[in-house]
Amino acid sequence: MLAPTGQRASGEWIDDTLRARAEEKGLLARTPLAGEFPRQRVELVRGADPTAEVNRLYRLRGWTDGLPIVPPTLGRIDEMLASCPLERHVSLGEVDPLGGVATVEKLAANAVMAGCEPEHFPVVLAAAQAILDPAFNLRGVQTTDENVAPLIVVNGPIAHRIGLNAEWGALGPGWPANAAIGRAVRLVMNNLGGGWPGAVSFAGLGQPGRWTLCLAERERDTPWPPLHVELGYRHDQSTVTVLRAETVINVTGGLDELASVIGSAASLFGILHSGKAGVILSPLTARRLAGQGLTRADVRRRLFEHGRLSADVWRRSWIHTAVREDEWPDWARAAARSGAIPAVREPDDLTLVVAGADLPIPQHAYCPSWGHPPCRVTREIEPEDSIGRR
Amino acid sequence: MIGSDGREIYRVVWPRGARTMQATDVAPRLSTLEGKTIGQLWDDLFRGDEIFPMLEEELARRFPGVRFVRYDTFGSTHGRDEQRVLAELPAKLKTLQVDAVISGMAC
Amino acid sequence: MLRASAVAERAGVPTASLVCEGFRGQAATTAAGLGLPSLPTALVPGHVDVQSPEELRRNVAAVTVDAVISNLTEAPPHTGKADVEPGPADVVFEGTFDEVNRFFYENDWSDGLPIVPPTAERVAEFLRFADRPGETELGVLLPDRRRATVWSVAVNGVMAGCRPEYMPILVALAEAMADPRYGVEHSGNTPGAETLIILNGPLIRELGFNYEQGALRDGIQANTTIGRFWRLYLRNVAGFLHHRTDKGTFGNTWRVVLAENEDVLRRIGWSTVAEDEGVSGGNAVTISRFTGGGVIASVFGNTPDRMLPYLADSVARKVGWELMFTVGMGAGSQRPLLVLSPILAETLAKGGIDKATLRQRLFELARIPDWQFERYVGEWTNLVPGRPTLIGLVKAGTIPAVFAASDEPDRLVPIVCRAEDLMVAVSGDPLRTNAYAFAHNGILGYPTTKPVRLPADWPRLLREARNR
Numbered sequence: 001m002l003a004p005t006g007q008r009a010s011g012e013w014i015d016d017t018l019r020a021r022a023e024e025k026g027l028l029a030r031t032p033l034a035g036e037f038p039r040q041r042v043e044l045v046r047g048a049d050p051t052a053e054v055n056r057l058y059r060l061r062g063w064t065d066g067l068p069i070v071p072p073t074l075g076r077i078d079e080m081l082a083s084c085p086l087e088r089h090v091s092l093g094e095v096d097p098l099g100g101v102a103t104v105e106k107l108a109a110n111a112v113m114a115g116c117e118p119e120h121f122p123v124v125l126a127a128a129q130a131i132l133d134p135a136f137n138l139r140g141v142q143t144t145d146e147n148v149a150p151l152i153v154v155n156g157p158i159a160h161r162i163g164l165n166a167e168w169g170a171l172g173p174g175w176p177a178n179a180a181i182g183r184a185v186r187l188v189m190n191n192l193g194g195g196w197p198g199a200v201s202f203a204g205l206g207q208p209g210r211w212t213l214c215l216a217e218r219e220r221d222t223p224w225p226p227l228h229v230e231l232g233y234r235h236d237q238s239t240v241t242v243l244r245a246e247t248v249i250n251v252t253g254g255l256d257e258l259a260s261v262i263g264s265a266a267s268l269f270g271i272l273h274s275g276k277a278g279v280i281l282s283p284l285t286a287r288r289l290a291g292q293g294l295t296r297a298d299v300r301r302r303l304f305e306h307g308r309l310s311a312d313v314w315r316r317s318w319i320h321t322a323v324r325e326d327e328w329p330d331w332a333r334a335a336a337r338s339g340a341i342p343a344v345r346e347p348d349d350l351t352l353v354v355a356g357a358d359l360p361i362p363q364h365a366y367c368p369s370w371g372h373p374p375c376r377v378t379r380e381i382e383p384e385d386s387i388g389r390r
Numbered sequence: 391m392i393g394s395d396g397r398e399i400y401r402v403v404w405p406r407g408a409r410t411m412q413a414t415d416v417a418p419r420l421s422t423l424e425g426k427t428i429g430q431l432w433d434d435l436f437r438g439d440e441i442f443p444m445l446e447e448e449l450a451r452r453f454p455g456v457r458f459v460r461y462d463t464f465g466s467t468h469g470r471d472e473q474r475v476l477a478e479l480p481a482k483l484k485t486l487q488v489d490a491v492i493s494g495m496a497c
Numbered sequence: 498m499l500r501a502s503a504v505a506e507r508a509g510v511p512t513a514s515l516v517c518e519g520f521r522g523q524a525a526t527t528a529a530g531l532g533l534p535s536l537p538t539a540l541v542p543g544h545v546d547v548q549s550p551e552e553l554r555r556n557v558a559a560v561t562v563d564a565v566i567s568n569l570t571e572a573p574p575h576t577g578k579a580d581v582e583p584g585p586a587d588v589v590f591e592g593t594f595d596e597v598n599r600f601f602y603e604n605d606w607s608d609g610l611p612i613v614p615p616t617a618e619r620v621a622e623f624l625r626f627a628d629r630p631g632e633t634e635l636g637v638l639l640p641d642r643r644r645a646t647v648w649s650v651a652v653n654g655v656m657a658g659c660r661p662e663y664m665p666i667l668v669a670l671a672e673a674m675a676d677p678r679y680g681v682e683h684s685g686n687t688p689g690a691e692t693l694i695i696l697n698g699p700l701i702r703e704l705g706f707n708y709e710q711g712a713l714r715d716g717i718q719a720n721t722t723i724g725r726f727w728r729l730y731l732r733n734v735a736g737f738l739h740h741r742t743d744k745g746t747f748g749n750t751w752r753v754v755l756a757e758n759e760d761v762l763r764r765i766g767w768s769t770v771a772e773d774e775g776v777s778g779g780n781a782v783t784i785s786r787f788t789g790g791g792v793i794a795s796v797f798g799n800t801p802d803r804m805l806p807y808l809a810d811s812v813a814r815k816v817g818w819e820l821m822f823t824v825g826m827g828a829g830s831q832r833p834l835l836v837l838s839p840i841l842a843e844t845l846a847k848g849g850i851d852k853a854t855l856r857q858r859l860f861e862l863a864r865i866p867d868w869q870f871e872r873y874v875g876e877w878t879n880l881v882p883g884r885p886t887l888i889g890l891v892k893a894g895t896i897p898a899v900f901a902a903s904d905e906p907d908r909l910v911p912i913v914c915r916a917e918d919l920m921v922a923v924s925g926d927p928l929r930t931n932a933y934a935f936a937h938n939g940i941l942g943y944p945t946t947k948p949v950r951l952p953a954d955w956p957r958l959l960r961e962a963r964n965r
Contacts, residue, residue, distance in 0.1 A: 008534070039581070397593045402615050403587065403620065404589045405601075411532040423566065428569075434825070479504050489510070493498055495516075496517065497516075497541075
């Protein structure tokens with residue numbers, strides 16, 4: 001198997017730092033074999049049940065998310081990379097905070113472990129590129145005490161081709177592409193970036209989105225052009241858009257209910273950093289609003305105007321007492337003076353995604369943003385290479 | 391050594407050699423190029439003679455007071471005299487008070 | 498070029514290194530090998546050779562300038578400590594023959610052919626044939642800056658399938674590889690030339706090297722396995738790996754060792770290659786890096802005057818862009834090699850030609866028109882900056898006056914600076930009238946000769962090896 005863990009450009013393995021940090025924090029019991037692995041590109045595991053042994057070793061070395069993984073054998077990695085246009089030793093960058101080099105083959109190894117099929121890999125690659133964009137602030141996401149997770153939204157023809165779900169339970173279990181792609185990104189963050197809970201990642205609680213938070217936007221039976229077209233891509237292009245989601249808040253009802261959740265204390269941290277928030281709108285509501293003549297931009301403007309936090313709530317909040325007034329952005333302070341603060345600086349900073357089942361009781365979700373700088377990173381998903389490469 | 395399935399087991403050693411150089415950080419960066427002296431190092435290949443003037447023109451436009459020490463001052467960084475040129479380089483950079491270097495061309 | 502950047506950084510001067518797109522991967526690994534993994538690079542989009550001046554200007558303005566500014570003003574990430582690597586005698590793996598081979602291959606320690614598993618026992622056997630202990634350092638090899646030791650020579654010799662008694666030659670080869678005169682750091686360069694090892698001395702016969710028919714072909718253990726050892730050592734200790742530090746466009750595989758036919762040389766009174774290179778008195782290896790070459794078949798003629806024009810013309814024809822090493826980079830470092838079969842050497846000798854005369858005659862005859870020479874290094878390849886004329890270079894004192902005998906573009910000029918730059922060896926099928934001409938990579942793999950040192954009890958060891 002290929003060692004899925006991070007090695008810096010200098011040759012140092014991040015596991016050495018991780019072991020030291022885990023020890024300091026008294027967390028070695030979770031990963032008693034941290035740093036104990038052959039310091040080579042590949043490892044041979046023998047025995048009557050090698051899969052079980054690999055799982056045992058990887059779990060105790062801290063290389064899993066706690067659930068069983070698929071051993072990243074060289075053969076499976078070759079399959080994962082068979083149609084990849086990038087050569088296996090190409091580096092996409094160094095993964096913060098511990099700086100393991102994200103070579104294409106290491107990404108493939110983690111994708112194999114997560115349970116990805118080869119057809120999922122182009123999305124994993126694009127998502128990895130997105131989180132490595134400096135605007136995503138991966139270092140912050142990995143180390144903060146907040147519970148943020150990357151929200152991965154896929155648009156374009158690839159979604160249907162690989163069975164990435166945009167409808168029933170799209171944010172829940174049962175859909176292999178949704179599950180494996182998000183999980184692969186998490187394993188990359190853990191294994192190449194070293195985001196070990198408690199040792200490097202100080203998120204107090206974490207969130208379920210840290211297992212996987214990945215869906216396709218619904219492009220069937222929706223009234224508007226999809227998100228990627230709104231962002232300037234062509235219909236026939238496929239893209240991945242990544243946001244930093246502090247959490248996922250379920251909202252049942254219409255725009256007013258959404259606006260009221262958006263205009264609540266849930267948005268405070270996002271306001272502090274002028275963050276770009278995500279709104280997942282039920283398809284039924286989308287059709288209804290479109291029927292009233294509203295475009296995407298109109299809906300975002302509505303939410304921007306009605307989803308406002310009262311200046312009182314702002315001033316009484318914990319975060320307002322914790323942070324100096326002059327650290328709040330100008331636009332928020334100006335809005336406070338007029339009595340109500342929008343959740344974002346401008347309507348464009350709301351990312352609207354249409355997804356979910358066709359239910360009469362509309363289910364939406366609001367994902368307030370975390371941290372700085374304002375971030376909505378989109379990357380084109382490179383089509384598979386028809387020639388195929390090793 | 392014979393393994394449990396009857397096949398010979400080999401205990402093998404490493405074929406590489408010990409590194410003699412540990413990885414270090416690069417030199418501290420400048421806060422600005424304004425008023426700085428930039429040295430050029432060239433290996434006589436791949437159109438450096440066209441590219442360096444392009445860079446000079448653009449950098450001079452953006453950073454007032456920037457000046458350049460051209461590559462012929464230092465000699466080719468690749469070829470017969472490479473080892474001598476590199477050996478003399480630190481002293482030359484110091485004498486000429488070079489603040490930063492643009493080195494080309496790797497193609 | 499990155500070596501120069503590294504020197505500046507270590508002198509405390511921040512650098513921006515200009516890198517074309519195709520070289521980015523190699524730049525990262527080369528920088529790591531230089532001990533500066535955070536060395537920033539500034540991208541020049543595409544490859545400069547195929548861009549019009551306007552395109553180049555646009556690309557530089559759009560991408561490179563900003564990257565240069567960023568390289569010089571933004572701090573790259575802090576470098577961590579390097580990994581702890583295995584010690585020389587540590588067992589890195591235990592497994593069956595197939596498992597060892599898979600493991601070595603996947604770790605980039607093998608050339609894709611089966612290797613002989615390097616166990617401590619096999620290595621020890623090789624060390625018995627060395628004149629120095631295993632931990633002796635023979636040099637430090639670029640680009641990885643790893644120690645070349647007698648021990649690692651033995652390990653790679655075992656892997657290559659060499660016999661233990663080849664060890665003295667392998668050690669001499671590692672010493673030659675580490676000699677700065679050779680320039681091993683260039684072994685991964687874009688043209689991708691390969692080394693030829695020339696062996697001289699009694700070891701040729703003692704160890705059963707082939708020096709007759711098929712002298713440059715695989716099939717004889719000594720010639721073949723030592724050729725393979727060379728590239729394994731380049732891989733494992735110098736550190737040249739595909740798609741990383743090796744940027745040879747095509748490359749070629751290892752050449753078998755060329756052993757000279759010293760019986761014939763002695764008979765006709767010609768010097769050996771080692772002697773020509775200044776190392777006399779017995780066993781020696783000469784390494785040099787050749788870009789390519791070809792057979793000169795059917796050399797017809799019974800006198801030198803009838804044979805030399807064809808031989809000289811063939812030598813001149815094999816050389817094209819390599820002329821940059823005669824007049825440009827490392828001016829005067831081009832050293833083409835002509836290998837003559839024994840019957841050709843004997844015929845020339847019978848016609849009164851000794852080696853020095855041969856090289857002089859070849860120098861006079863292996864000539865091309867001035868305009869053609871300048872086109873090779875100027876208009877067609879842009880390999881000599883400023884596209885100087887040969888007359889201009891003579892005036893500047895870079896090359897000898899022979900290149901400017903007149904100012905006629907049609908005048909014939911030599912392909913090297915001096916007669917002594919031409920190398921001549923004797924080997925191959927003794928009765929076939931063929932020769933072989935190699936074009937040379939100049940300063941980027943310069944001929945380097947090392948004597949081969951034998952252990953004190955060599956005769957006893959040799960007898961033992963023969964009777965194994």
